[in-house]
Each structure stands twice: as structure tokens, then as C-alpha cells.
Amino acid sequence: MKKPFSPPIKLEGMPIERFMEHIHDGDIHAQPARLIPTYKTGDELALASIFLSGMKLVKEFREKICNEIKFKKGGKQLFFTEVVFSHKEYGDCRFDGLMISVVSGKIKDSIFFEFKGKNGTLESDQIERYVKFVKKNYGASKLATVSTEYVADSTQRPYNIGALPKGFEVYHLSWSHIKTIAHLLLFNNDENVEDEDQVEILREVLNYFESDAIGLKGYTQMKSGWKSVIEAIKTGVKPNPEAIEEAVQSWLEEQTDMAHILSQELGAMVMTSSVKKDQSLKARLKSESQALLKSDMLSFNLQVKGVASEVKVDANFRNETVSMSYSLSPPTDRGNSARVTYIEKELQRCEKNNPEAMEVIDGDVFVDVHVKYASNDERFPKADTYRIREEVGNSQDINEFKIVYVKSLGSKFKSSKGFVDIIEKMMIDFYQGVVQNVRSWSPPPPRIQNKVD
DSSP, X not given: OOOOOOSOOOOTTOBXXXXXXXXXXXXXXXXXXXXSOSSOTTOHHHHHHHHHHHHHHOHHHHHHHHHHTTOOOSSEEEEEEEEEESSGGGTTOOEXXXXXXXXXXXXXXXXXXXXXXXXXXXXXXXXXXXXXXXIIIIOOOEEEEEESOOOSSTTSOSSOOOOOOTTOEEEEEEHHHHHHHHHHHHSSSTTOOSSXXXXXXXXXXHHHHTOTTTTOOOOOOOOHHHHHHHHHHHHTOOOOHHHHHHHHHHHHHHHHHHHHHHHHHHTSOEEEGGGGSXXXXXXXXXXXXXXXXXXXXXXXXXXXXXXXXXXEEEEETTTTEEEEEEEEOOOTTSOHHHHHHHHHHHHHHHHHHOHHHHHHHGGGEEEEEEETTOSSOEEEEGGGTHHHHHHHTTTSOEEEEEEEEEXXXXXXXXXXXXXXXXXXXXXXXXXXXXXXXXXXXXXXXXXXXXXOO
């Protein structure tokens, strides 16, 4: 007589035949992921099934996602949805997805997934409960969450949870990041999907995720705390902590959305400086909030592969301005006059290469000049760069130029939707007009010297 099934089990190391027997015998309920599921359109299980099927059917897409969630390569991958123990005692922990890797007939690695759709929010207590459950009852060590909530890197999370069990990892992917990965794989670059049939499959998966009916749109508006903080700063009142947290969280999400938008325009992954910062949401909110209270500003950098400098983005709450700047190193083997000529020629190149984009931003472009040992830059309007020669002269050593695009938003700075629309358009205009056209100077290579006999 067969022994009654009772959790816990240990997935990793289990023969795959035994796991499939558990499903066949009804001990574990799990459905194979389907590209065309029968779930309601936009339902979390439909999203899970299509996403996991996309991974199953498109090799390059699977490899990119596996890199994000540190999933072991090799072997055969299997994908399931609606994973839950049949035992009534465990019915409240149903997982939207499960991915397992099988090597030599045994499960080598596994990761559980929790998905949220357009209006879903990941709750800290639910994730903490899932972590404990996965560790205790499946003997697994990975959980990934997917939602519309933004993070700068998959190791960061949009929710706060307590200390994880030793060796356990929790990852997060935003739908925007997933769509960006798919876009880049379909872009004409060196990371294309090789198989033509898989190209069409990935295109259909992406079309589903971008459908208006699904509602997985990009970041469209700042939270209400954004406006509250601006009004408090303008009137000299200290903002309340809840409003500051909302404003900072909005800023963190918007900068990640901007990176995704630019990635899709360029066909290359763009990162933000937040990737290098604190991994926990609580720590990031605290550090950014302190910066805001101290300076009335929030800032971040956009990092584009192959571009010499980062694009710095600043939001000044007191002045209600947004600025974007790009640094250039002048030729250090020449005097200041020649260095000014260098930056003038770079601006002329911008106007020649993309006159339409430059016409949009022209009246709001400035050149910041940094001289050696100076604590502050000197700013000159783009049309008045000749003044740099007169006011800086040759007595001081110019070692950096910044081309700066500054826009005064006025009342639109505190508009939750208007701010997002303006800053995203500014980014595209500045990149098209300036960043993709200028060239940073680099010293010539050393020359072989003729030896004297």
C-alpha cells in the first residue's frame, strides 16, 4: 500500500520522475505553462503562463531572464503554473509559477514565481510567508516576484522584507524590464534571436504584454507625495515623512522607466546609477530622502554602453527645474582658447547632425566650465561661449565642460502626469540633440621615438 503523501519535500536532488509522479498522483497540483492559456486575458496566471512559455520556447529570452535571477544554466528546463500542494493544510500557498532545471534525471535548480498584473501590488507579509514556505516545504532557495513596480536591478525589491533564511535569494522583475529585454532581442543588434520561428514567438509574447487590454503600461504619473513635497519646500515647511517617501519612490521608479525607454530607442541596455546603490528599498528611500531634505534636489545618472560619459539628471524642487548634463574632457595638450574652440566645434557638430533636435532645446542649452581647483562651475549660455575666453582667460586651467539642458517647468513640475511626460521627452531630445553627436577628446597614442646614434 502506498504511503500517504505529506510535505515537506526537497526539490533539488529529487529525481524528475518522482516529481512528475507527485503531480500525476495529485499530491502536487501543477499545470504545464502554455503559450495560449485558457485563463482570463490579463489574469495573473495568464501572464505567468505566457511569460514562462516565452522562456521555454525562446532560447535567448530564457538565457537573459536566467541571468537576471541567477538561475543555473545547463540541463533541461521545465515550466509550471498554479503550483500548490493538494493537502488542504497548505492550500493558502499557491504559486503562480515554477521553473526547474533537470540534469541527469534529477532536479538541479528551482525557482518559484509570484506575478501581479496591472493593478496588483506585492505585499511584504505575503512575500515573507512565501519565502518561509518555499524554504521549509520545498527545500528550495529562490523566489522571484514580477509586477509593474520598478527597481533598478533584479537584486533590488520594491517592498521591504525581513532577513532572509541563509542561502535564500529573492529577485524582482518589473514588466517594463521584461518588455525591454524582449525589445532588445528583437532589435537589429548583436543579440538577436537566431531562430526565425522563435523571433515570431517572442514578438507575439511582447505584443500580448504591450496590449492596452493587459494594462502593463510604463510609469505614467508620480505619486501624490510628489506634489505635497514641492508645495512644502516652496512655502518653507518641512515635508511630512510619508510625502517624502512617496516622492522619492516616484523618482526611483521614473528613472528606471526612463532607462527602459532609452534602451528600447537605442537597442542597448541603459542602466541608472541606482543599480550601484543600496539593495534594500528601505535603505535607498532613506538615503534619497536625506539628500532631498538637505539640497531640495533629487538626482541620478543614466549609463549608456559605449558612451564616454553618463547623463546626469537633476530635479530642483525649489526652482521647479529639470536639468540634464553631459560631461566632456577638453584637449589637455592645448591652451584654454583651443579648449573653448573644441567645445564650440562640438556644439556646431550637434547642430549639423541633428538640427531638428537642437532647435527644440537650443534656447535652454548652457555650457558649464570647470577649472582646476575651483569649487563651482561657471555657466555660460550656448550662444555666448566666446565669453569663456574673456572671463576665464589662460590663467586658469579648464579641465571639464558640461553641456547642460535646463528647463523651467513652473506649475507643471508638481503635475503628477505632466512631470513624467516632460522629463521623458527632455531625455529623448537631449540624447538626440547632444549626447549621440558629441565626441570626448582623448589624448593621441604615444609615438615611437627615433633613436639617436
